Amino acid sequence: MAILNDQKPSSNGNNEIIGSSDEFVAPEINSFGQSFRDYNAESERQKGVEEFYRLNHINQTYDFVTKMREEYKKLNRVEMSIWECCELLNEVVDESDPDLDEPQIQHLLQTAEAIRKDYPNEDWLHLTALIHDLGKVLLLPKFGGLPQWAVVGDTHPLGCAFDDSIVHHKYFKDNPDSKNPAYNSKHGIYAEGCGLENVMISWGHDDYMYLVAKENATTLPEAGLFIIRYHSFYPLHKAGAYKHLMNTADEENLKWLHVFNKYDLYSKSKVQVDVETVKPYYLSLIEKYFPAKLRW
Numbered sequence: 517m518a519i520l521n522d523q524k525p526s527s528n529g530n531n532e533i534i535g536s537s538d539e540f541v542a543p544e545i546n547s548f549g550q551s552f553r554d555y556n557a558e559s560e561r562q563k564g565v566e567e568f569y570r571l572n573h574i575n576q577t578y579d580f581v582t583k584m585r586e587e588y589k590k591l592n593r594v595e596m597s598i599w600e601c602c603e604l605l606n607e608v609v610d611e612s613d614p615d616l617d618e619p620q621i622q623h624l625l626q627t628a629e630a631i632r633k634d635y636p637n638e639d640w641l642h643l644t645a646l647i648h649d650l651g652k653v654l655l656l657p658k659f660g661g662l663p664q665w666a667v668v669g670d671t672h673p674l675g676c677a678f679d680d681s682i683v684h685h686k687y688f689k690d691n692p693d694s695k696n697p698a699y700n701s702k703h704g705i706y707a708e709g710c711g712l713e714n715v716m717i718s719w720g721h722d723d724y725m726y727l728v729a730k731e732n733a734t735t736l737p738e739a740g741l742f743i744i745r746y747h748s749f750y751p752l753h754k755a756g757a758y759k760h761l762m763n764t765a766d767e768e769n770l771k772w773l774h775v776f777n778k779y780d781l782y783s784k785s786k787v788q789v790d791v792e793t794v795k796p797y798y799l800s801l802i803e804k805y806f807p808a809k810l811r812w
């Protein structure tokens with residue numbers, strides 16, 4: 517499972533050159549004709565996305581995240597299977613995403629099918645892709661009906677300074693934490709190398725799904741759990757900010773997150789995956805790595 521080189525990590529340990537025509541090719545532009553993750557490009561989605569980040573940056577505080585973690589670790593809301601949850605995502609719309617307006621179940625399957633093409637033997641990675649965004653059910657009434665700013669979008673640490681690389685950074689000026697001297701220095705309340713598991717990250721679908729998977733005793737490897745928990749932490753995995761908070765285990769896991777991110781971001785397209793065709797495969801993976809019913 518360790519990644520041996522900077523290229524595609526191959527499960528047999530060889531530094532093979534990959535040239536199959538069936539390989540996943542990342543497109544240069546999104547379905548709206550723009551580059552991916554361009555938060556300033558004028559588009560039908562730009563204004564809504566910016567308003568989303570304004571609310572997110574004002575309201576996500578250290579105290580808010582502390583309360584959310586306390587509340588949701590009870591897992592006392594719903595009992596259901598992973599697949600049932602995938603189907604629920606059909607009803608969810610993500611207002612933070614400039615690149616996608618397809619139903620979320622399509623995004624899950626597009627990500628999983630793309631990664632499966634290039635990593636046919638890493639079944640844990642296929643399943644990780646399938647479930648990575650399931651936490652977005654927090655938007656639905658029976659999961660608490662949280663507002664968009666508390667569920668989707670990129671994530672960032674609380675308890676230390678907000679890095680400039682965070683999307684629409686200017687809105688942090690109205691976040692009470694940015695005026696708190698305990699929280700607004702580079703290290704804030706954290707020690708160098710303390711490990712990401714000791715860092716408060718803005719609350720949303722990543723941390724919730726991590727909690728659900730972990731508490732329901734999934735047998736997914738650590739790297740899968742890390743991907744689920746930090747896939748929206750673009751300031752770290754894209755911009756390289758906050759690296760001083762990582763420990764050596766985080767550094768290993770981050771390599772897999774980099775692999776995953778390509779498929780999460782660039783598989784977003786208008787080409788739909790046929791759900792019924794791929795369903796039996798994913799059901800078999802769910803059975804391998806999860807109990808039949810989970811507490812949510």
Ligand SMILES: O[C@H]1[C@H](O)[C@@H](O)[C@H](O)[C@@H](O)[C@H]1O
Binds near residue numbers: 610649668670671750
């Ligand atoms: O808008 C997107 C979307 O909400 C994704 O699910 C999340 O993982 C990304 O980080 C975010 O930028």
Ligand SMILES: [Fe+2]
Binds near residue numbers: 649721748
């Ligand atoms: Fe996500």
Ligand SMILES: [Fe+2]
Binds near residue numbers: 623627649
């Ligand atoms: Fe995603």
